[in-house]
Amino acid sequence: MSSIIDNKFIIEISPNGLSDYLESKGWIRDGNIFEHALIWHREEPESYDFEVIQPLSVDIKAYQQRVYDALKALAEYEKRSLQDIAVDITNFYSDLVKVRVVHDDVEGGSIPIDDGVLLVEKARDLLLASTLSTFKKKRHFSGQRSKDVQDYLNQLRLGQTEVGSFIVNLIAPIQFYDSSQVDEDNVSITRSVTNNLSRSLQALSNSIEQYEKSSNVYDFEEVIDKGVSANLCDALCGLSGSNKTRSFNIIITLAGSESDHQELPKQFSFKPSKVQFLEIASSYYKGKYTIKEYEAYGLVSKMKHLPDDEYGEITVKSLVRGVDKNVVIQLPLDNYWQAVHAHECSHLVSCKGVLNVTPRSARLLDAFNFRVIDNTIYLTEQT
Amino acid sequence: MDTNQRKELFSRAFVGALAAQVGFRSSIPDVDDDSVDLILKGRGFSAGIRNPQLEIQLKCTAKNNGCDDYFTYQLSIKNYNDLRGDDLLCPRYLFVLAVPTETDGWLSHEKDHTKLKHCCYWMSLSELPDSCNDTTVTLHIPKVNLLTAESLIELMELASIRGVAA
Numbered sequence: 001m002s003s004i005i006d007n008k009f010i011i012e013i014s015p016n017g018l019s020d021y022l023e024s025k026g027w028i029r030d031g032n033i034f035e036h037a038l039i040w041h042r043e044e045p046e047s048y049d050f051e052v053i054q055p056l057s058v059d060i061k062a063y064q065q066r067v068y069d070a071l072k073a074l075a076e077y078e079k080r081s082l083q084d085i086a087v088d089i090t091n092f093y094s095d096l097v098k099v100r101v102v103h104d105d106v107e108g109g110s111i112p113i114d115d116g117v118l119l120v121e122k123a124r125d126l127l128l129a130s131t132l133s134t135f136k137k138k139r140h141f142s143g144q145r146s147k148d149v150q151d152y153l154n155q156l157r158l159g160q161t162e163v164g165s166f167i168v169n170l171i172a173p174i175q176f177y178d179s180s181q182v183d184e185d186n187v188s189i190t191r192s193v194t195n196n197l198s199r200s201l202q203a204l205s206n207s208i209e210q211y212e213k214s215s216n217v218y219d220f221e222e223v224i225d226k227g228v229s230a231n232l233c234d235a236l237c238g239l240s241g242s243n244k245t246r247s248f249n250i251i252i253t254l255a256g257s258e259s260d261h262q263e264l265p266k267q268f269s270f271k272p273s274k275v276q277f278l279e280i281a282s283s284y285y286k287g288k289y290t291i292k293e294y295e296a297y298g299l300v301s302k303m304k305h306l307p308d309d310e311y312g313e314i315t316v317k318s319l320v321r322g323v324d325k326n327v328v329i330q331l332p333l334d335n336y337w338q339a340v341h342a343h344e345c346s347h348l349v350s351c352k353g354v355l356n357v358t359p360r361s362a363r364l365l366d367a368f369n370f371r372v373i374d375n376t377i378y379l380t381e382q383t
Numbered sequence: 384m385d386t387n388q389r390k391e392l393f394s395r396a397f398v399g400a401l402a403a404q405v406g407f408r409s410s411i412p413d414v415d416d417d418s419v420d421l422i423l424k425g426r427g428f429s430a431g432i433r434n435p436q437l438e439i440q441l442k443c444t445a446k447n448n449g450c451d452d453y454f455t456y457q458l459s460i461k462n463y464n465d466l467r468g469d470d471l472l473c474p475r476y477l478f479v480l481a482v483p484t485e486t487d488g489w490l491s492h493e494k495d496h497t498k499l500k501h502c503c504y505w506m507s508l509s510e511l512p513d514s515c516n517d518t519t520v521t522l523h524i525p526k527v528n529l530l531t532a533e534s535l536i537e538l539m540e541l542a543s544i545r546g547v548a549a
Contacts, residue, residue, distance in 0.1 A: 010414070031431045033545050037472050039432060049427050051434045053472055060470045062438070065414040069436070072413075 009086035010064045010071075018054050018070060021089045024256045025078075027052060036060050042077070050077045088256060095194040096159070096253040097170040099123045099239060103246040109163030115241045116166075120158065122238030123168045126250075127156060129231035130197035134189075139285040140230040152189055174255045191258055198252055198264040200227030204236075205268060208277045217289045218321075220281045230285035233278045236270060244275045287359035291320075294355035296327045296364050300343040305336060312336030316349060318362075325362040327355065335370040348373040386486065390443035393489060394480040395421065397503055398441065398530075405532050407539065412438075418465030419475065423535075428543040435542035436473040440466055445484040447501070453523040454481065454504050463520045466508040474542050477506045477522070478530060503530035505538065 019038065027040040033053065037060070040052040052073045055066045068082075071089075075082045087096075101119060105112065111119065131149050132141045145153075152175070159169030174190045187195075203226035210219040220228070239248045252266045270278075283289055296318040305312035311330050318327045329351050331339060342349050350371045353364040398421060402409040408424040420441040426434050440462055449455040456479050458466075466475045480503040482489050491498045506524045514520045528534070 033432070033472055034469070036470060041433070049433060051432070053432070055472060060472060061465075061468060062412075062414070062416060062419070062471070062473075065412055065416065065419075066472050068413045073434075 009083060009090065010067050012090045013067050013071075013086060015054065015056050015058065017089050017092050018067070021092050021256055022052060022054065024092075037066070047077070088253070091159075091171060091253065092256045093174050094157075095172045095174065095190050095255050097123075097127060097172065097194070097197065098249075098251040098253065099126070099168045099170070100165055100249040100251065101167075101239065101241070101246050102165045102248065103241070106166040106246070109166065111166045115246075118238055118242060119166070119168055122235045123170055124156070124158075125231065125235035125238065127170055127172070127193070127197070128153060129229055129235050130200065130227065131193050132231065133200060133227035133229050134193045134196040137225055137227060138229060139224050140287075148189075152193065174258050187260075188258055191254070191260060194252060194254065195260075195262060195264055196227045198266065200229075200232055201250060201268045202226075202265050204228045204232065204278075204281070205270075207281070208274055211277055211280070215292060217280065217284045217291070220284050224285070228281070228285075230282045233282035233285065237275055237278045237282065240270070240272055240275045245272050247271050287357065289357050291355040291357070293352070294320075294364065295350055295352045296329060296355070297350045298327075298348060299346065300339050300349055301326065303336070303340055303343060305333075312339070314339045314343075314349075316351070320355065320357060320362060325357070327362045327364050329353070329364040329367050329370075331367060331370060338370070338372050342372040389486055390445075390480075390482065391420075391441070393482065394441045394443040394478070394503070397480055397499065398423070398439065398478060401530065401532055401535050405536050405539075407535070416465075418462045422473075423539070425539040425543065428540070430540070430543040431545060432543045435539050437538055437542055438471075438473045438475040440475065440477045441480070442477065443480045443482055445482050447481050449523070449526075452526055454479065454526055456522050456524060457519040458522055459519055460514060460516055463508060463511075463514060463522075467511055469509065471509070474507065474509065474538070476538065477508060477524075479504050479506070479524060504528050505530045505534065 022040050026042070028043055029038055030041040031039040033039065035056065037056055038054045040054060042048070042050050050073060052070045053066060054070060055063055057063075060066070071082045071085055074085050078085060099119070101111065129141070131152050132138070132145070135146060135149060155173055155175060157171040157173070159171045161168055172190045172194065174188045200223070203223040207219045207223045207228070211217070237244065240246050248270055250268045254260050280289070296316045298316045298318040300314050301317050302315035303312065311332055313328055313330050314336065315326045315328050317324055319325075320327070331351075339349055350373060351364060351367050352369045353367040356363050356365055399409045402423050408426070410422050410424070412419050412422055418440050419438045421439040423437045423439060424434060425436070428435060442456065442458070444456065447454075458477065466477055481501045483500050488500055491500070504524045504526065505528045506522060508522075
């Protein structure tokens with residue numbers, strides 16, 4: 001246990017904060033020292049010797065030393081460092097999201113200034129993304145924020161940075177206010193957002209693992225319901241720095257003032273090698289993605305061939321993820337003329353290749369295996 | 384090392400030895416305090432406060448003033464005020480160790496024991512009145528307030544029931 005602690009931690013500990021912390025940890029009030037302090041003990045017989053004297057006012061003589069004494073007693077009982085306990089008491093009424101950046105160039109507790117600014121900005125974006133998806137699950141958030149979201153964001157605070165690679169602390173005070181839009185009942189909006197962050201990071205980590213094996217962007221589809229969005233992925237990418245070379249950890253600490261029984265994971269690690277997958281997921285959510293093995297299948301709706309070109313372009317109405325898309329396919333001229341004929345006869349065509357989708361277009365690249373499907377027999381049988 | 388530093392170390396060692404004898408922890412304050420040199424901590428008491436503490440202002444002097452009943456000591460007004468008052472969670476005491484003028488006389492070593500000179504007195508200032516003095520206050524410490532293993536335990540027992548010895 002460390003016995004050295006910065007006085008700033010002591011100053012930030014209020015008598016009430018200490019009192020609430022003790023109560024939440026099962027300490028029992030067992031007397032007082034006049035009107036100056038409360039005496040706290042444990043109920044368990046084996047813990048008879050553990051005692052905390054809690055000052056009731058910051059105005060008593062040697063207040064800081066008495067807080068120090070209380071922390072030392074708690075550190076001994078909890079077998080934790082003084083500093084950890086001081087941080088927990090200081091943030092007793094707040095959930096804490098800690099972003100720890102790991103790299104050789106941040107070892108000394110400093111960070112290149114541009115990356116420092118980016119880190120803070122993206123840490124905020126991380127909580128913004130989590131807040132947005134707490135109220136509504138969506139693949140990509142843009143435009144104006146709702147009042148509930150803005151109210152929540154307004155009370156977020158940036159804590160002091162810490163050495164230990166480079167650490168940014170985001171403090172989210174526990175707040176209850178009326179809202180019927182959040183997922184969970186009977187929890188504060190803060191805790192809903194924090195739990196949503198935890199769920200979404202876990203879901204995203206799992207979907208990245210799946211994607212690494214399958215190369216199938218649809219692996220990212222099902223985690224939208226868990227709160228994953230393009231905004232979350234972009235924020236995470238930014239935490240790796242402008243060169244995307246830093247590992248980072250996200251550590252969630254829940255406020256002691258609000259109980260929680262969900263046992264969601266609290267620590268997440270992202271290595272630089274994962275950033276490329278975050279980018280792929282983000283692009284997918286924004287409607288930009290690639291399907292490596294795709295077969296376009298449908299009627300030809302448009303044809304285009306310029307006299308000097310050795311190729312022609314056709315547009316086929318084909319289903320992509322259950323939605324009709326106009327897929328543009330570049331074909332060698334012999335296939336192109338077959339497609340023109342198919343169009344005249346209302347025959348279906350099919351073609352394989354790599355499908356590149358953007359929000360406004362879909363294009364089949366490296367096309368091969370073009371076929372015209374004579375569907376007249378099928379149509380006759382139907383008649 | 385100058386004499387004042389030696390006196391400080393010697394008085395700490397004296398009280399530290401007594402604390403060791405009776406099983407109290409002795410430590411320096413974690414937070415700077417001009418009027419507290421040492422904290423003594425007991426453990427496992429059965430009264431209201433199970434782990435009582437004493438805060439000690441240590442002084443060491445070679446001036447053996449006073450009479451048969453009292454030892455007189457001039458304390459700075461700042462220390463005087465810091466050791467008084469009822470807004471203290473731990474009782475504060477002044478310990479004054481009287482030593483011979485020459486450091487050679489502080490300890491004498493015999494074949495079967497070591498003699499330490501002279502002795503230490505304790506005093507609580509908690510109930511003393513305000514002083515109009517600007518620099519120092521002369522204290523009359525009863526010589527019956529001799530600091531021994533027994534008296535140190537008594538002070539700690541008083542602390543455990545939230546009392547301060549007069």
